[in-house]
Structures are given as C-alpha cells and as structure tokens.
Amino acid sequence: MKKDAPFQWDEKRKNAFDSIKKYLASAPVLGAPIPGRPLVLYIAAQERSLGAMYAQEIEDRKERALYYLGHTLVGAELNYAPIEKICLALVFAIQKLRHYMQAHTIHVVSKADPIKYILSRPVLSRRLAKWEMLLKQYDLVFVPQKTVKGQAIDDLPGEEIFYVDVLPPWQMYFDGAARKDGAGAGVVFVTPPNHLMPYSFTLAQLCSNNMAEYQALILVLQMAIEIGVRDMDIYGDSKLVVNQVLGEYEVKKEYLIPYHQRALQMLNQLEDIHVAHVPRSANKLADALANLAATLALGAEESMQVTVCNRWVVSLLGEENVDTTNMICVYTVN
The missing domain is CATH 3.30.420.10 (Ribonuclease H-like superfamily/Ribonuclease H)
Incomplete structure (x- = not known):
C-alpha cells in the first residue's frame, strides 16, 4: 500500500496562507453607516427573487456596502408585474431596515422608478395603498440605474412593457x-x-x-x-x-x-x-x-x-x- 506523500510547505501554500491572514486582518466587508450622509439603496427584481443592497459613499466616489438583503418570491408574489416586483423589493428593504431609513436620506437606484409608480397611481389596490403609506414616512429620492458606460438611463420603457406575460388574478x-x-x-x-x-x-x-x-x-x-x-x-x-x-x-x-x-x-x-x-x-x-x-x-x-x-x-x-x-x-x- 502506497503511503501518502509528506506535507510540503511550498511557495503556493505560503502565498495562500498569507492572503488569508491579510483578508482576516483587513477591515470588514460590510461597514457601519456614517451619520449625516445619505445612503444608496440598490434594488433589483428577477422572476423568482428580489435583491437589495444598502451602501454609502465614503470618499473619492467610492461606496462601502452596509447590508445585503435577499427574498425568494412565493405565492401570489410570483404573479406580480415586473414593476411591482421592483416596488416589492423597495418595500422589503424598508421593512427590514427601518432604522436606516429613519436616520438618512435614501437614494433609490433601480431600472424603473418604484416611488413614482406607487405615489402617482390614480387608483390604488389595497396592496399599493399600504405601500404608499409606508413610502410617505421616509425621505426617498429615485436615481436611475447607470449603464455600463456610466451614463444614466433617461427613458424607461413604457408601462405596457412591465405587464408582458403577467398572469391574471x-x-x-x-x-x-x-x-x-x-x-x-x-x-x-x-x-x-x-x-x-x-x-x-x-x-x-x-x-x-x-x-x-x-x-x-x-x-x-x-x-x-x-x-x-x-x-x-x-x-x-x-x-x-x-x-x-x-x-x-x-x-x-x-x-x-x-x-x-x-x-x-x-x-x-x-x-x-x-x-x-x-x-x-x-x-x-x-x-x-x-x-x-x-x-x-x-x-x-x-x-x-x-x-x-x-x-x-x-x-x-x-x-x-x-x-x-x-x-x-x-x-x-x-
């Protein structure tokens, strides 16, 4: 029976160990918010899940992540229109971290404007009415999502785009x-x-x-x-x-x-x-x-x-x- 080769502390293992020590000794990936500065809330919605990230600009336009959130859509949420899934991502992030919302101005970044969609609807369903009451409690500012080239999206697709393949009730x-x-x-x-x-x-x-x-x-x-x-x-x-x-x-x-x-x-x-x-x-x-x-x-x-x-x-x-x-x-x- 062949014995295992003896452990060797080669250059590759030494570099990997040094990298781990450096990572553990560095500042944490998630930081604490700085009072008085606005926060940035990134929200995204996919077919079966939502995502959100709170961040804050610290220096030289660099941002530090503060909190990550994720939610798997269940039940009737799966049948929401795409724009309403984005609205749900915003509501979900607000409900989870109300203490952040109360202490800071929040710049909301997403592909579509969930704030305008909720607050400008002439007729509100029971669900949208609840969301409207929640949003009015906080200082929210919508910022269009940037493209890869760094230019803001000026024109969002019409509302009919958001309702493609949405199941009826x-x-x-x-x-x-x-x-x-x-x-x-x-x-x-x-x-x-x-x-x-x-x-x-x-x-x-x-x-x-x-x-x-x-x-x-x-x-x-x-x-x-x-x-x-x-x-x-x-x-x-x-x-x-x-x-x-x-x-x-x-x-x-x-x-x-x-x-x-x-x-x-x-x-x-x-x-x-x-x-x-x-x-x-x-x-x-x-x-x-x-x-x-x-x-x-x-x-x-x-x-x-x-x-x-x-x-x-x-x-x-x-x-x-x-x-x-x-x-x-x-x-x-x-």
Whole structure:
C-alpha cells in the first residue's frame, strides 16, 4: 500500500496562507453607516427573487456596502408585474431596515422608478395603498440605474412593457343554498390558465340562505389562504352578502354579524382582493354545486365523489358516447 506523500510547505501554500491572514486582518466587508450622509439603496427584481443592497459613499466616489438583503418570491408574489416586483423589493428593504431609513436620506437606484409608480397611481389596490403609506414616512429620492458606460438611463420603457406575460388574478365563485332538510355551499376556483376547481360542501347544521352564502364566502377565503393565493377576484350572486362585505349595506341581522366579522377578518389576511356581485346566470356552476350539496345532506364525517359526465342516452349514430368532464368532491362542513 502506497503511503501518502509528506506535507510540503511550498511557495503556493505560503502565498495562500498569507492572503488569508491579510483578508482576516483587513477591515470588514460590510461597514457601519456614517451619520449625516445619505445612503444608496440598490434594488433589483428577477422572476423568482428580489435583491437589495444598502451602501454609502465614503470618499473619492467610492461606496462601502452596509447590508445585503435577499427574498425568494412565493405565492401570489410570483404573479406580480415586473414593476411591482421592483416596488416589492423597495418595500422589503424598508421593512427590514427601518432604522436606516429613519436616520438618512435614501437614494433609490433601480431600472424603473418604484416611488413614482406607487405615489402617482390614480387608483390604488389595497396592496399599493399600504405601500404608499409606508413610502410617505421616509425621505426617498429615485436615481436611475447607470449603464455600463456610466451614463444614466433617461427613458424607461413604457408601462405596457412591465405587464408582458403577467398572469391574471384567480377568479373564485361562491354560492350557498338552504332547504328544510339540508344546506350546502358551492365554490369554484378558476386558475389563471383557466382550469376549473369545483367544490361542493354540505353544511352540518340547518341555517338560513344568507348564512349559507356567508359560509360559502368564508370557505373561499379559507381555501385561498391555505393554498397561498393573494391576488384574486371573488364573485357571488348574493347582493346582500357582497354589499355587506363591501361596507355598502349595514348588517342588521344579529345572527349574521359573526359571519360578517369572520369574513372581514379573513379578507384582511389577503392582499389584492376584489369582491363583486354577479347575476345568478353568471354563477351557475357554484349555484348547482351548492344545491347539490344541500340535496345530498350528508351526515357528519361523510364525503363522496360525484363524477359529472356528458352522455347521449340514445345517439343518432347508434353509439353511446360518454365524456367525463370533471370530478366534484362533496364534503361536510360543521
């Protein structure tokens, strides 16, 4: 068996060791901010991640890095428009290092101006409204990102460029149905690629039709929170429930107050949500699912799967044709 060669302290190893000693003895890579001087915040956004770096000019136009930040996009953040991802990078950096923001003027450097985008929007979604309130607390100045040649970018691409390949929000339809012998809720999710996800729930206790409508809405919100959807349009054909949630109608029935409060509490956990009323004709699938569940009136802990098929009972061609379209899961909800 051949023995290992003895260790030799050659010139290459000596130079490497000296380099390590010099690096460890030098000033740290990240420095502390100097009071009274503005900070530079570099932000960038990619398809699935955000990055930010705080820096400060020290001398001869040299900058010292102060802090690095990174964030992996999750859930509905992945569907943000490119400009909104840049806005999110700014908001993320502000939230992580508020003490830097409060003590310094911040020069924000990026490809697009997130400050102008947030503060100049005529109509703000709930998410952008929160970001606007945050930005107004600090002294922020936008600086266009430099090119490799050192010249500032004067003209940013139009807003239409920022919305290329952005997925639309999820659509969610809900409906409730109550009968003398049972109550049910129907929920339909429509994903951005237009895939239907239908669900039918039997409600374990008898209730009024408005209570069933509220429970259907709460089921929609609960499922959205669980699967991480944050950007969605919710539609229901109950004008009472929709307008009470929007604050246009007062909740006069005491037995509806707990449902109304629960729905608002869950809505506050989501970000970009739009609730709207639609006629029953536009909510046929959710209505059918709710009535199906109310008719089945399953007992506690019971569930079943219902296959929905297209079928010719008697085909003109003399052949029977069956086309299974989807599977509806029916659950019991207490």
